[in-house]
Amino acid sequence: MAVGHSARDTFRNLYQSGVEMSQKPFSIGVRIEHPQSMINESQYGSGRESSELGAADYKLSYRCKNGRGLYTFCMCPGGYVIGAASHAGHVVTNGMSYHDRGSALANSALLVDVRTEDFSDDHPLSGIDFQEKYEKLAFQAGGSDYRAPAQRVGAFLRGTDSALKEDLKAGGNAEPQVPEDHLQQTYRPGVHWTELSSCLPDFAVEAMKEALPQMGRKLKGFDREDGIMTGVETRSSSPVRINRDETLTGSIQGFYPAGEGAGYAGGIMSAAVDGIKVAEEIIKKYRSF
Numbered sequence: 494m495a496v497g498h499s500a501r502d503t504f505r506n507l508y509q510s511g512v513e514m515s516q517k518p519f520s521i522g523v524r525i526e527h528p529q530s531m532i533n534e535s536q537y538g539s540g541r542e543s544s545e546l547g548a549a550d551y552k553l554s555y556r557c558k559n560g561r562g563l564y565t566f567c568m569c570p571g572g573y574v575i576g577a578a579s580h581a582g583h584v585v586t587n588g589m590s591y592h593d594r595g596s597a598l599a600n601s602a603l604l605v606d607v608r609t610e611d612f613s614d615d616h617p618l619s620g621i622d623f624q625e626k627y628e629k630l631a632f633q634a635g636g637s638d639y640r641a642p643a644q645r646v647g648a649f650l651r652g653t654d655s656a657l658k659e660d661l662k663a664g665g666n667a668e669p670q671v672p673e674d675h676l677q678q679t680y681r682p683g684v685h686w687t688e689l690s691s692c693l694p695d696f697a698v699e700a701m702k703e704a705l706p707q708m709g710r711k712l713k714g715f716d717r718e719d720g721i722m723t724g725v726e727t728r729s730s731s732p733v734r735i736n737r738d739e740t741l742t743g744s745i746q747g748f749y750p751a752g753e754g755a756g757y758a759g760g761i762m763s764a765a766v767d768g769i770k771v772a773e774e775i776i777k778k779y780r781s782f
């Protein structure tokens with residue numbers, strides 16, 4: 494059974510049927526967008542190579558004073574921020590690039606680690622409740638119409654009401670009013686400019702405020718004033734693990750949980766490899782028949 498990390502109905506049904514599961518740490522954050530030309534220049538330099546090497550990527554990480562790890566994930570060169578919610582009344586971001594990596598903006602998830610101690614209790618499915626809380630807050634902060642809440646990096650870092658007003662003036666809440674000299678965000682159906690701190694845990698806001706300027710020292714312009722942050726990113730991995738024994742069987746005989754939803758993978762390759770490992774165990778067991 495490889496149902497992915499968003500099959501919340503299935504996780505709940507399995508739990509009620511007595512399948513053993515445990516909590517699992519995961520991550521929360523936002524998508525951050527910058528001009529692809531800025532990333533190219535930072536990675537390649539300003540020479541001719543920049544236009545010949547194709548859209549550049551990056552990977553950044555930082556350890557915050559509060560002990561939280563912060564990292565970029567699923568960087569999409571020349572890409573788009575897209576909606577990835579699986580439930581009504583939730584907003585979730587993700588990212589993708591088309592084959593030509595041709596959009597003017599680069600995006601990446603900017604994630605802070607979420608620990609099981611952050612969950613409200615020790616119920617195995619509490620991580621899902623945690624995800625849902627912030628996905629619902631993002632829906633509300635986005636205007637309750639499936640736009641995503643967004644804020645410019647400068648306004649986020651200043652974190653004051655006046656910064657929010659500047660942001661609203663610059664971006665406008667009714668599209669399309671973004672002045673031409675501002676980056677045009679790619680999320681559809683659009684964004685609502687607001688305070689992202691209203692739909693993120695305090696520890697994540699604190700960590701991002703500390704890390705962004707540091708990341709800007711590693712990749713010039715990463716903390717630029719008009720970078721666009723869109724929230725919330727909650728589905729980089731599963732918040733629950735379906736327990737398996739050494740033969741990769743779940744707590745019910747003949748039941749093989751696999752892939753990202755079972756909590757043993759994060760991303761296409763590791764999910765595929767986990768599927769192969771489970772298939773090998775099944776072959777081993779039933780070969781003699």
Ligand SMILES: Cc1cc2nc3c(=O)[nH]c(=O)nc-3n(C[C@H](O)[C@H](O)[C@H](O)COP(=O)(O)OP(=O)(O)OC[C@H]3O[C@@H](n4cnc5c(N)ncnc54)[C@H](O)[C@@H]3O)c2cc1C
Pocket residue numbers: 495496497498500503567575577587588589751752753754758759760761762764765
């Ligand atoms: C927009 C986007 C971009 C991504 N980009 C990348 C990337 O560039 N690189 C990368 O490594 N990863 C990326 N990922 C993550 C990657 O897609 C997942 O890590 C991977 O697909 C997990 O594989 P999986 O087989 O475990 O689960 P999934 O691919 O989620 O498959 C689960 C399947 O189970 C089905 N299912 C669920 N419930 C039931 C049910 N009750 N009955 C029957 N079927 C059911 C679902 O419909 C789905 O087809 C991206 C994800 C998204 C959303």
